[in-house]
Amino acid sequence: MSDRDDHVPGGYEVEISEGRLDVRAGGVEGVVNALTTLRQLLPANAWRRGAAPEGGWSVPCGIVADRPAYAWRGAMLDVARHFFPKRTVLRYIDLLAAHRFNRLHLHLADDQGWRVESRRHPRLHRVGSWRPSTRLGPDGVADGTPHGGHYTLDDLAEMAAYARSRGIEIVPEIDVPGHTSALRAAYPELGEPGRDQAVLDTVWAGGSSISPTRPVVAFLQEVLEEILDATRAPYVHLGGDECDMSWWASDPVIAAEMAEHGYTDVKQMHGHFLRSLGGFLAGLGVRMVVWDEAFVTGGVLDDTIVMAWRGHRVAERAAASHDVVRTPLFPTYFNFDQSGLPQERRSEGGPITLGDVAAFSPAPGEWPAERRARVLGGQFQIWTEWVPAERHLDYLAFPRACALAEVLWSGEILDLPEFEARLAGHLERLDALGVEYRPLDGPHPWQAGGTGVWRRAQSGRIEETRKWVESISHEP
Numbered sequence: 001m002s003d004r005d006d007h008v009p010g011g012y013e014v015e016i017s018e019g020r021l022d023v024r025a026g027g028v029e030g031v032v033n034a035l036t037t038l039r040q041l042l043p044a045n046a047w048r049r050g051a052a053p054e055g056g057w058s059v060p061c062g063i064v065a066d067r068p069a070y071a072w073r074g075a076m077l078d079v080a081r082h083f084f085p086k087r088t089v090l091r092y093i094d095l096l097a098a099h100r101f102n103r104l105h106l107h108l109a110d111d112q113g114w115r116v117e118s119r120r121h122p123r124l125h126r127v128g129s130w131r132p133s134t135r136l137g138p139d140g141v142a143d144g145t146p147h148g149g150h151y152t153l154d155d156l157a158e159m160a161a162y163a164r165s166r167g168i169e170i171v172p173e174i175d176v177p178g179h180t181s182a183l184r185a186a187y188p189e190l191g192e193p194g195r196d197q198a199v200l201d202t203v204w205a206g207g208s209s210i211s212p213t214r215p216v217v218a219f220l221q222e223v224l225e226e227i228l229d230a231t232r233a234p235y236v237h238l239g240g241d242e243c244d245m246s247w248w249a250s251d252p253v254i255a256a257e258m259a260e261h262g263y264t265d266v267k268q269m270h271g272h273f274l275r276s277l278g279g280f281l282a283g284l285g286v287r288m289v290v291w292d293e294a295f296v297t298g299g300v301l302d303d304t305i306v307m308a309w310r311g312h313r314v315a316e317r318a319a320a321s322h323d324v325v326r327t328p329l330f331p332t333y334f335n336f337d338q339s340g341l342p343q344e345r346r347s348e349g350g351p352i353t354l355g356d357v358a359a360f361s362p363a364p365g366e367w368p369a370e371r372r373a374r375v376l377g378g379q380f381q382i383w384t385e386w387v388p389a390e391r392h393l394d395y396l397a398f399p400r401a402c403a404l405a406e407v408l409w410s411g412e413i414l415d416l417p418e419f420e421a422r423l424a425g426h427l428e429r430l431d432a433l434g435v436e437y438r439p440l441d442g443p444h445p446w447q448a449g450g451t452g453v454w455r456r457a458q459s460g461r462i463e464e465t466r467k468w469v470e471s472i473s474h475e476p
């Protein structure tokens with residue numbers, strides 16, 4: 001590696017002298033990071049949209065040279081369970097850039113909604129992008145209110161270009177072959193014959209899968225082509241997680257294709273299906289990304305990036321042969337509660353605290369050096385089953401995202417009190433930016449669950465959840 005920070009992707013040098021400012025960086029990402037540093041040298045009010053005060057700001061003379069510890073510093077936003085409009089995504093891009101993140105992974109398709117236009121297959125967005133009702137709350141009662149939305153391909157192109165100008169690549173995800181109820185509602189012939197098809201109105205998992213056969217691969221290639229034309233994305237996420245394969249072996253069309261390949265187990269077909277799509281992407285110069293189930297079934301090519309969500313052991317196993325982005329449920333699923341306080345809002349469980357995130361080590365010292373070297377970085381996830389509004393997104397993301405940003409840039413947080421002292425100053429910048437973060441001592445009254453539908457449920461304890469995901473991490 002070069003000795004010079006400005007020769008490393010994302011790295012930079014800022015030199016401030018009397019009446020002069022020099023920025024040295026190898027690309028847009030480094031320039032954005034340099035300008036973020038410059039802004040950090042100014043008072044918190046410099047993060048407002050208003051003009052500078054009369055006489056301008058002044059900064060001390062000096063040189064700052066810095067580089068990231070990890071190349072992949074990401075955030076995943078699930079826009080499928082609840083849709084977030086383009087303006088929210090654009091604002092989110094600004095907030096990520098302000099924390100030197102460089103990837104925004106958009107989970108664009110799931111059982112509860114398909115969120116991108118397809119001109120080739122327009123039922124995807126016409127039928128798949130909305131549901132007539134949502135079952136929220138402890139009793140799963142349908143709220144009777146339609147929910148929906150999608151990005152046009154032009155929206156997607158705009159978001160990708162906007163992100164790129166801020167040093168961020170959008171990583172679009174079309175989650176297949178599981179989590180596909182919305183896709184099947186639009187094109188039932190791609191799934192299990194005779195099974196009901198509807199965009200799911202439940203917020204919990206349990207959706208359907210599509211067939212892993214050649215015509216379905218061809219259909220998805222056409223969809224991916226459209227997404228790639230719009231985004232020019234260098235990475236595409238194909239999902240691969242939590243797929244119900246129970247009906248595959250008894251489906252004659254799938255069975256015939258399995259026989260042709262000499263497969264005896266449906267898991268081989270899961271792997272084959274994802275490798276076929278990955279090969280198509282590779283032909284376009286695009287790298288495939290998958291969740292760790294795809295690693296387990298062999299749904300990976302040599303250069304596939306594995307996002308290991310189910311725990312730490314599967315991440316280490318994957319890192320023996322593949323590049324890995326660390327996305328473990330604990331502590332990177334920010335849709336879990338931030339504390340054990342009873343006033344936290346209803347969520348999937350928890351807690352995953354700021355301290356838990358600060359203690360995260362993407363490439364743990366106890367791993368062999370060759371495996372540590374395969375860790376590209378990490379990413380936080382916000383699954384939005386219980387997150388219908390942008391204000392709640394802010395609450396869940398911040399300040400935990402600040403801790404992960406620090407881990408991914410610096411490698412680790414060794415001195416938590418020192419980080420917390422700096423964070424206190426940083427929260428003033430978030431105030432100036434209008435971010436509705438969770439105060440360190442607990443939610444504001446209007447951020448709490450109260451006694452209504454958002455009352456904190458008797459959710460699973462995080463230790464049990466952690467044990468459970470580790471225990472299933474050998475399964476597809």
Ligand code: ACM
Pocket residue numbers: 241242291309
């Ligand atoms: C996942 O949480 N199913 C990736």
